[in-house]
Amino acid sequence: MKFLISIIILIFLPSCTQKYQPVKTSSMENTDAKNNPYYSRTDTTQLNVSNEEWKQILAPDLYAIAREAATERAFTGKYNEFDEVGDYYCAVCGNHLFRSTSKFSSSCGWPSFFEADKEGTYYKRDVSYGMERVEVLCKRCDSHLGHVFDDGPKPTGLRYCMNSISLEFVPDSQK
Numbered sequence: 001m002k003f004l005i006s007i008i009i010l011i012f013l014p015s016c017t018q019k020y021q022p023v024k025t026s027s028m029e030n031t032d033a034k035n036n037p038y039y040s041r042t043d044t045t046q047l048n049v050s051n052e053e054w055k056q057i058l059a060p061d062l063y064a065i066a067r068e069a070a071t072e073r074a075f076t077g078k079y080n081e082f083d084e085v086g087d088y089y090c091a092v093c094g095n096h097l098f099r100s101t102s103k104f105s106s107s108c109g110w111p112s113f114f115e116a117d118k119e120g121t122y123y124k125r126d127v128s129y130g131m132e133r134v135e136v137l138c139k140r141c142d143s144h145l146g147h148v149f150d151d152g153p154k155p156t157g158l159r160y161c162m163n164s165i166s167l168e169f170v171p172d173s174q175k
C-alpha cells in the first residue's frame with residue numbers, strides 16, 4: 001500500500017512543486033523606478049513600507065507576487081530562458097539578489113539559480129498549500145521572491161526557483 005502511494009505521488013508530483021496562482025505577465029518592464037522613491041541599487045538601508053503604500057507604487061502583477069506571495073505562471077517569465085551576463089536585482093527595491101553566473105537552465109518553468117547573494121536574501125519556512133517549503137525574500141524590502149529547493153546542481157545543490165517579475169536584470173554592458 002505504501003509503495004502504491006509513493007508511485008501515485010511520483011506520478012502526480014510536478015517537477016517543480018511550486019503551487020501557483022496565475023498572474024498575467026503584462027510587460028517587459030518590471031517596475032517604473034521613476035515612480036518608486038524606494039528603488040535604489042546602492043542604498044541597502046532596510047525598508048519598512050506598508051503594503052498600502054506599495055500598492056500605490058508597484059505594478060499590479062509585481063505587487064501580487066512581491067507582497068502577496070503569488071507566483072507567475074510557469075514558462076511565462078521573461079527570465080525563464082535567458083542567459084545574458086549581468087546581475088539580478090529586486091524589482092521592488094533594487095537590492096542585489098543574484099549574479100548571472102549562478103543561473104542554470106532548469107526545466108521547471110521559472111528562472112533558477114544555485115546561489116543567492118547572502119547579503120540580499122533571507123529565508124522563511126512556508127507551509128502554505130499543504131507543502132513544506134522554504135520561501136526566499138528580499139532582505140531590504142521583505143518582498144517575496146520565490147522558493148529554494150534542495151534539488152539543484154553543484155556546487156550548492158540548491159535551486160532558487162524565482163519569479164521573473166520579482167527580478168530586474170542589468171547587463172554588465174550597461175554598467
Ligand SMILES: [Zn+2]
Pocket residue numbers: 090091092093094095138139140141142143
Ligand atoms: Zn527588495
